[in-house]
Amino acid sequence: MTVHGGDDGDGGAAMGAGSDPGPDANLDRDLRDSFAALRRQEEAAAPGFGTLSELAARRRRRARSRNRRLQPLAAAATAAVACAALVLATSPWLRTHARPAGTYAPAPSISAWRPATDFLLRTPGHEVLVRLPAFGSSSAMGGVDPYFRDLYDFHGVHDSHRQGGTAAGHGNVTRRPRA
């Protein structure tokens, strides 16, 4: 028997004449003996090659005959599906029920398209963000939500910008008490 596992530097290869075999070498020897006994028993109980190859050949024949039986069935099924497709494609019913060309709504252009959830993005004061403010005029705030327009005096903001626009200028935005 060849030395097992000796190529990785342990096992039976370590056993030299006169040297004390280590526990690993002893384990290797025991394992080798046990596996050899196992192999002897299993090989003695192995079925003959002829028996197995005969069984394999029989299986192959059975598979081939099954395939031969199934082939016409598969061909018939394929033909049936093809016929059904042909009948459907040429049937007058499809022609009468088919939608005539040109009745489909034209696809909207990408710039005109709006998502269905667009309204969710419309927050109070949204107009301020999408419109350019005009200096000297309060008309730019015309689109502000009435609630915010009532709450704050936006005139002061524009005056403060004209005077230099410091942070203190924002003090001109005065809160009016709501009636």
Next chain:
Amino acid sequence: MSGDPAQQLEELHPASFGWALACCRWDREEAEEVLQTTYLKVLDGRARFADRSSFRTWLFAVIHRTAAERRRGRWLRLLATARWLNGHVPPAPAATPESAAGESEAVLGLRQALHELPSRQRDVLHLVFYQDLTVEGAARVLGISVGTARTHYHRGKETLRQVLALRGRR
């Protein structure tokens, strides 16, 4: 290596049966099925030997793959049955009473100890100690790197030593 595949299969048949048994956890019927399927693959040319290793190493790799395919197929069938829904999973097949009757205590003990090992460790130990392959050969059969095979080899030996010691103490 050239030659008649049938003749080569016949020469390697006893060793192939031992390896098939190990791949099927010593389920004899399953091992015979695996071996039949493997022989069919080789003889029909569905598995082709490409001279990249020895014929034996290649054949063992085909047996290992075939056993894994059958195991997967069986699990899929199990999944489809009501038995799986009931949580009943059949236990791993052990040696049949007829085969166990003629076995020595040491062989039976080794086989039971091998059952307790993770499959990779068991496979590597089987290929090295039973089939006389090197660790590199075992790695090629199992389709893993040599380093991984070496790790499984050492861990497997250690686990087997512990299991056998535990059994000896009982």
